[in-house]
Amino acid sequence: MTSMNIGVINDFKTKLRGTLLQPSDTGYDEARQIWNAMIDRRPGLIVRCRGTSDVRVAVRFAREHDIPVAVRGGGHNIAGNALCDDGMVIDLSGMRAVHVDREGKKAFVQGGATLGDFDHEAQSHGLATPLGINSTTGVGGLTLGGGFGWLSRKYGLTVDNLLSADIVTADGDLLRARAEQCSDLFWAIRGGGGNFGVATMFEFRLHEVGPEVTTGLIVFPFSQAKQVLTRYRDLVNGLSDDVSLWAVLRQAPPLPFLPPEVHGKEVVVIAFFSLLPLDAVNTELDAVRGFGQACGEHVGATPYVAWQQAFDPLLAPGSRNYWKSHNLDRLADEAIDALIRFVGELPTPECEIFLGHIGGQANRLPPEATAYPHRNVIYAMNVHTRWTDPADDDKCISWARAFFAATAPYAAGSVYINFLTQEEGDRIAEAYGGNYERLRQIKAKYDPRNLFRQNQNIMPA
Numbered sequence: 001m002t003s004m005n006i007g008v009i010n011d012f013k014t015k016l017r018g019t020l021l022q023p024s025d026t027g028y029d030e031a032r033q034i035w036n037a038m039i040d041r042r043p044g045l046i047v048r049c050r051g052t053s054d055v056r057v058a059v060r061f062a063r064e065h066d067i068p069v070a071v072r073g074g075g076h077n078i079a080g081n082a083l084c085d086d087g088m089v090i091d092l093s094g095m096r097a098v099h100v101d102r103e104g105k106k107a108f109v110q111g112g113a114t115l116g117d118f119d120h121e122a123q124s125h126g127l128a129t130p131l132g133i134n135s136t137t138g139v140g141g142l143t144l145g146g147g148f149g150w151l152s153r154k155y156g157l158t159v160d161n162l163l164s165a166d167i168v169t170a171d172g173d174l175l176r177a178r179a180e181q182c183s184d185l186f187w188a189i190r191g192g193g194g195n196f197g198v199a200t201m202f203e204f205r206l207h208e209v210g211p212e213v214t215t216g217l218i219v220f221p222f223s224q225a226k227q228v229l230t231r232y233r234d235l236v237n238g239l240s241d242d243v244s245l246w247a248v249l250r251q252a253p254p255l256p257f258l259p260p261e262v263h264g265k266e267v268v269v270i271a272f273f274s275l276l277p278l279d280a281v282n283t284e285l286d287a288v289r290g291f292g293q294a295c296g297e298h299v300g301a302t303p304y305v306a307w308q309q310a311f312d313p314l315l316a317p318g319s320r321n322y323w324k325s326h327n328l329d330r331l332a333d334e335a336i337d338a339l340i341r342f343v344g345e346l347p348t349p350e351c352e353i354f355l356g357h358i359g360g361q362a363n364r365l366p367p368e369a370t371a372y373p374h375r376n377v378i379y380a381m382n383v384h385t386r387w388t389d390p391a392d393d394d395k396c397i398s399w400a401r402a403f404f405a406a407t408a409p410y411a412a413g414s415v416y417i418n419f420l421t422q423e424e425g426d427r428i429a430e431a432y433g434g435n436y437e438r439l440r441q442i443k444a445k446y447d448p449r450n451l452f453r454q455n456q457n458i459m460p461a
């Protein structure tokens with residue numbers, strides 16, 4: 001990149017409505033910050049796109065000059081795939097518009113929007129679609145990998161609610177992918193990540209949600225963890241799609257509804273979510289309360305947008321993060337024992353292990369219906385190792401890897417593509433299972449030279 005003729009760069013700049021940043025420019029260092037502070041990459045060019053035309057110009061320029069490309073949506077990917085060294089970043093963070101068609105119950109969402117942008121607009125009409133649990137995550141990367149959250153048991157994955165997407169392909173063409181048009185591409189982008197092009201616009205189906213939902217946390221002492229998790233599993237096994245129960249094991253944050261002596265102590269947190277009003281879910285709430293003697297609870301009617309932001313303070317950008325994840329189709333006694341053992345040895349107070357509860361509507365499609373194949377998963381179990389001092393890198397990463405190894409025999413043998421770290425390229429085939437070969441064929445059709453390879457890469461067949 002450094003040897004590139006200045007005239008060529010200037011000519012490229014004139015074709016953009018957005019801005020082009022190079023390493024010597026003001027704002028460059030800020031523009032290469034992403035959620036995971038472990039990632040420190042120095043792109044040669046950062047193209048801050050203002051619209052689809054900028055994306056097309058950037059893709060053509062990269063292709064013509066054989067420049068490696070990374071695409072940035074919300075910048076949350078744990079592997080840091082929003083950035084590359086030396087090459088070009090196509091940065092969509094200036095493309096965050098959300099348009100809601102209230103009568104048609106649809107949303108048109110630009111490729112760089114965050115979940116918070118989406119919920120803000122859709123909820124002003126009492127509408128929503130399944131997204132993730134942290135409002136600063138990008139709609140782009142989350143959707144292209146599958147996407148699950150509080151609404152998934154009721155309404156499926158994010159990709160199950162995707163109606164179409166505008167994709168800028170490797171040769172700079174703009175295609176609309178939907179069930180009736182470019183159907184192979186539409187299948188591939190519902191789980192296949194950013195491998196097939198840049199999504200500049202997504203069209204989603206919306207559902208009536210809230211504006212108030214029933215949510216909250218019920219917190220149990222760690223000494224009761226075995227009983228709580230066993231009863232949690234038993235309840236989950238017979239639960240209706242109207243309720244989602246996530247379990248989080250960590251040290252208690254200083255939440256006002258917890259007694260001060262619990263703050264900083266290991267706890268089991270059950271996060272409760274339902275679209276139904278409080279009085280319609282009393283039976284399920286009482287069942288959760290019966291898991292043990294809770295040390296505190298805070299449950300009630302909550303605005304949906306507030307719940308979508310409830311975990312943001314624990315997930316703020318700027319820390320070092322390392323994840324290891326397994327899909328589970330059941331919660332084995334041995335997995336519960338390993339959870340308890342490892343949470344008893346957390347390497348830093350910010351670390352946690354969570355069981356993201358899926359199932360329900362998310363599991364009613366066959367695995368080959370979308371590129372995302374995991375239609376048997378009840379829990380996505382993720383180790384969120386989190387710290388600030390680089391001196392803790394080895395300690396934290398070793399802990400996560402040891403937990404991962406200890407629980408591997410009790411896992412489903414698959415993983416969610418969006419939870420893979422940068423060194424887990426050997427798990428990509430596992431993440432796509434029986435859909436992998438079809439994805440390779442479609443990659444060969446739309447991106448035979450693998451321009452879009454700064455991702456969990458699917459090699460063209």
Ligand SMILES: Cc1cc2nc3c(=O)[nH]c(=O)nc-3n(C[C@H](O)[C@H](O)[C@H](O)COP(=O)(O)OP(=O)(O)OC[C@H]3O[C@@H](n4cnc5c(N)ncnc54)[C@H](O)[C@@H]3O)c2cc1C
Nearest residue numbers: 073074075076077111132133138140141142147148194199
């Ligand atoms: C704190 C936190 C909470 C999370 N919670 C959830 C959750 O509840 N549910 C869930 O399903 N996932 C969750 N995730 C995982 C999340 O889905 C992935 O990190 C996802 O990659 C984030 O997308 P992004 O656009 O922010 O990321 P980026 O880092 O910008 O991009 C990720 C990948 O997607 C590609 N990409 C992004 N946008 C586009 C686009 N418009 N067109 C083409 N390619 C694109 C990028 O090139 C890159 O390869 C969470 C992640 C974090 C860090």
